[in-house]
Amino acid sequence: MTTEQNxxxxxxSAVQDAPVHDVxxxxxxxxxxxxxxxAKAYVLExxxxxxxxxVDVHDPGPEEVFVVSGVFNDGDRDxxxxxxxxAAAGSSHVPQTTTGCTLFLFYPEG
Numbered sequence: 001m002t003t004e005q006n007x008x009x010x011x012x013s014a015v016q017d018a019p020v021h022d023v024x025x026x027x028x029x030x031x032x033x034x035x036x037x038x039a040k041a042y043v044l045e046x047x048x049x050x051x052x053x054x055v056d057v058h059d060p061g062p063e064e065v066f067v068v069s070g071v072f073n074d075g076d077r078d079x080x081x082x083x084x085x086x087a088a089a090g091s092s093h094v095p096q097t098t099t100g101c102t103l104f105l106f107y108p109e110g
Contacts, residue, residue, distance in 0.1 A: 015043050026050030027095075038110025044095075044103040046072070051096040061109025063087040070101030 011033060018030035026047035033041040038061075065072070065085040072079045075094035079085060081101075087093065089109070 018043065024050070024053045027052065038107075040105075040107045040110060042105040043068075044105055046070075046095070046097045046101050046103070048100040049098055050100075052094050054094075055092045056095055057092040058087050058089055061089045061107060062091075064106040064108065066104040068102040068104055070097060071099045072097055072101045072103055 013032045015030055015032070018032055021029045021031070023029050023044075027050050028045045030043040030045070031040070032043060063086075065079075065083075065087065067079050067081050067083040067085075069081050071081070072083070072085075073096045074085070075096060
């Protein structure tokens with residue numbers, strides 16, 4: 001029995017080839033992937049002493065964060081490289097960093 005797939009089994013992208021979107025001064029977003037169900041993956045680069053302007057609210061779904069390098073602060077505490085953060089739908093924070101950081105972001109529900 002064979003099954004037919006409509007989507008490729010593997011989709012890949014390279015961070016250095018992803019378009020750069022300036023979100024706020026010193027904060028850049030690089031889209032890596034988006035799925036048919038609204039899921040998305042990004043790399044977020046934050047320069048030293050940068051801060052999100054306003055409150056980042058997770059809506060409609062949760063946000064998954066992996067700190068690739070540097071130290072990320074959510075407005076409440078520091079998360080060093082290697083940290084994983086799950087922010088539930090409806091939660092909020094003010095992303096910032098004093099050292100600079102690179103984050104991998106995944107939105108399973110868009």
